[in-house]
Amino acid sequence: MQTEEQWLLSRKKFVTSLLLGGAALQLPWLTSCQDRRYFHGDTTPLSNHQFKVLQALQGTLFPSDGNGPGAYEINADTYLLWVLNDDLLDPDENQYIIDHLDKFDAFAKERLMYSFYDLNPREQQVVIEDASETTWGKRFLSRILTLIFEALLVDPQYGSNPDGVGWSWLEHDPGSPRPEESHLYPTILTLSHEV
Amino acid sequence: MKYDVCVVGSGAGAGPIIYELSKAGLNVVVLEKGPWLKTEDFSKDEMVATRRSVYTPNLKDECHVLVKKNAAGKWMRQSTYSSGRDFWNGNVVGGSSNFMSAYFHRLKPVDFRLKSEFGPIEGANIADWPIRYADLEPFYAKTEEIVGVSGKVVQHKHQEPRSTEDFPYPPLSENVFSTWLDSAAERLNYEIFTSPRGILSQPKEARKSCYYSNYCGSYGCSSDAKGSSRAALINQALETGNCTLLPNSKVFHLETNGNGAVVKANYYDINGDKQFVEANTFVVAAQAIETSRLLLMSKNEDFPNGLANNSGNVGKNLVFSGGGVGSGQLFFEDLTQEEAEQIKTPGVFINRASQEWYVIKDAEFSDTPVKGGTIDFVSEHANAVTKSIPLKWDDDGKLVFGSELKEKMHSYFTEQRKFKFEIFVDWLPNDNCFVELDDEVKDKWGDPVAKIWLGYHDHDLKVGEYLAEKAEELFKEAGLQNVRSNISGSVSPNLQAGGCRFGNDPNTSVLDKNCKAHEVSNLYVTDGSFMPTGGSVTYTFTIYANAFRVADHLVQKLTSS
Structure with a gap:
């Protein structure tokens, strides 16, 4: 648990980031790149290598196979960057994702000698199947899939699910009213009316 | 300024106190831990409602410690920050009543005298209530009118007595599946009836009627149809000019004066600075776990074990709701196109329940009558991410991914509908289910968090399984496939009560029959903490009714003095 001082510092940091419009909370940039396969934006906190592993992994877990959008079409990669940059989430859990991207890629190299993103689709599938048989791999891949589901089905204002492509594919009615920009997470956390 | 009454919390246990006392001309101050979000602040954003901690504290800042028995029978502790198991329910003005599904069943006369009716059960601390159903009935009726309850009274073998003929609002619109359930129940000779809901089917003053958004439980209501404490009570209390909301x-910490009376409520403001308010009377309604925690934290020379706890009863006999859930599926390929389109209609409710087995008289189950429970029949929640998550596993627990996963998702969303049943049975109070202060884990202010022991009684499972078998039969008769259920001793954190049970004996209870602390002259507790046993329905309706009952007592007491 944090001390009160740590909490106040993190709170201050959060509010400051809101005021300054820090990159982690600026959603539009996530959709500004037309072709993210050659993404030239800031991949912090991932290295370019880790980001390429992530893209290849997401693309195999949720492929662009003609049956609805794939990870690429829903901006699952930049959505995950947004999650990793969210100071309000458990930092250990986010670090877990980063560490396990490395572990997963090392697993691919150990099995088939190449980095995961350099394998062909059939080989990538085999690596995922093998990793999912391990305790660590099962948990890690499950976590990545949950974040793909979020990218597919949360409001497009979060930068993923562009034009509600995920909702349309699944004939899903997201309900109304839709959130105003000022009421999206995490901005809504600063909201409280006074008497 | 010294207020007449200080209320801690603003949910269902607080709303009636705030409403009635403000209207009676008393100066009321409300200390709410969370922010004040208004109706226009709520939307159907799954991210905000369920995927992140927005209406509840961040577990990094505030968590609980849970103590459970593992498979080997050993008690194990784990913080909810570590496990991710969130035990908060809505820290905003109006509390978790903003996010309830609002199934509003009354308790029945037998629930008030469980021990007398059915006798003791070894290992359970069952106690009769110090009041009877007749004492609470007028306040159920009052809640139906003021908070707004819709439904239709249907006579059945366990229908409780009523002072009014029917609910003040007609039933909400229903999915066609409700009529299929009716037919199936008739063929099986089961009694089912229209579920009462704390949701307006017609406008009431400034509140609009339900607009069938398809997103009810876990979401704030955008029409104020849902009878939250905020929309139904606090907004009107503020209009009196007698209510100050903080x-x-x-x-x-609640501070006493050395003569057995509370004089100050000490609180942290938004900046983390310590502040206080003074009042003549204090009402705590912070939800059962946090209410016990606050009293245990309010130690001083007169109350070395915590406020109102010289008897050692604060935090004891916490109860949840026993039972579990079940489900079944309807596949569109088995229906006509017209039937499938009707089933797909979003937003409208199932609104069916059965209390056929509220008391089980079945010689094959028991030689003597046994307290049973309620079955509510509902649709699967529309939350898309939540619906998707289980689909990544096959029946053997193996990960599904790639095109196979996508096909499975598409089929699940577009080719079927899932319906569910929820079973509510008494959670027998026992020595292994209670709240205390944790010795190690602190919250962001440096205060000890609540440590919650989650022991349950095996009897709860037997009763739950009996009801699940009946519900499964009904689902199969209604044509559902893949019917299954899961009864367990796991806890629904939103269904919590007890910890400050009321009773006539100060040695065995914390509160008297008016919910005033035996040991403190001006301290009342009006959330679900007062309940010695929880009954076999969800708690919010009873919490509302009891808070109106206590409010009636307080208005008489405080305005006459």
Whole structure:
């Protein structure tokens, strides 16, 4: 648990980031790149290598196979960057994702000698199947899939699910009213009316 | 300024107190831990409602410690920050009543005298209530009128007595599946009836009627049809000019004067600075776990074990709701196109329940009558991410991914509908289910968090399984496939009560029959903490009714003095 001082510092940091419009909370940039396969934006906190592993992994877990959008079409990669940059989430859990991207890629190299993103689709599938048989791999891949589901089905204002492509594919009615920009997470956390 | 009454919390246990006392001309101050969000602040954003901690504290800042028995029978502790198991329910003005599904069943006369009716059960601390159903009935009726309850009274073998003929609002619109359930129940000779809901089917003053958004439980209501404490009660209390609402005010200590009376509520404001308010009377309604925690934290020379706890009863006999859930599926390929389109209609409710087995008289189950429970029949929630998550596993627990996963998702969303049943049975109070202060883990203010022991009684499972078998039969008769259920001793954190049970004996209870602390002259507790046993229905309706009952007592007492 944090001390009160740590909490106040993190709170201050959060509010400051809101005021300054820090990159982690600026959603539009996530959709500004037309072709993210050659993404030239800031991949912090991932290295370019880790980001390429992530893209290849997401693309195999949720492929662009003609049956609805794939990870690429829903901006699952930049959505995950947004999650990793969210100071309000458990930092250990986010670090877990980063560490396990490395572990997963090392697993691919150990099995088939190449980095995961350099394998062909059939080989990538085999690596995922093998990793999912391990305790660590099962948990890690499950976590990545949950974040793909979020990218597919949360409001497009979060930068993923562009034009509600995920909702349309699944004939899903997201309900109304839709959130105003000022009421999206995490901005809504600063909201409280006074008497 | 010294207020007449200080209320800690603003949910269902607080709303009637705030409403009635403000209207009676008393100066009321409300200290609510969370922010004040208004109706226009709520939307159907799954991210905000369920995927992140927005209406509840961040577990990094505030968590609980849970103590459970593992498979080997050993008690194990784990913080909810570590496990991710969130035990908060809505820290905003109006509390978790903003996010309830609002199934509003009354308790029945037998629930008030469980021990007398059915006798003791070894290992369970069952106690009769110090009041009877007749004492609470007028306040159920009052809640139906003021908070707004829709439904239709249907006579059945366990229908409780009523002072009014029917609910003040007609039933909400229903899915066609409700009529299929009716037919199936008739063929099986089961009694089912229209579920009462704390949701307006017609406008009431400034509140609009339900607009069938398809997103009810876990979401704030955008029409104010849902009878939250905020929409139904606090907004009107504020209009009297007698109510001061202080959001973002977390009470951490109640201070006494050495003569057995509370004089100050100490709280942290939004900046983390310590503040206090003074009042003549204090009402705590912070939800059962946090209410016990606050009293245990409010130690001083007169109350070395915590406020109102010289008897050692604060935090004891916490109860949840026993039972579990079940489900079944309807596949569109088995229906006509017209039937499938009707089933797909979003937003409208199932609204069916059965209390056929509220008391089980079945010689094959028991030689003597046994307290049973309620079955509510509902649709699967529309939350898309939540619906998707289980689909990544096959029946053997193996990960599904790639095109196979996508096909499975597409089929699940577009080719079937899932319906569910929820079973509610008494959670027998026992020595292994209670709240205390944790010795190690602190919250962001440096105060000890609540440590919650989650022991349950095996009897709860037997009763739950009996009801699940009946519900499964009904689902199969209604044509559902893949019917299954899961009864367990796991806890629904939103269904919590007890910890400060009321009773006539100060040695065995914390509160008297008016919910005033035996040991403190001006301290009342009006959330679900007062309940010695929880009954076999969800708690919110009873919490509302009891808070109106206590409010009636307080208005008489405080305005006459």
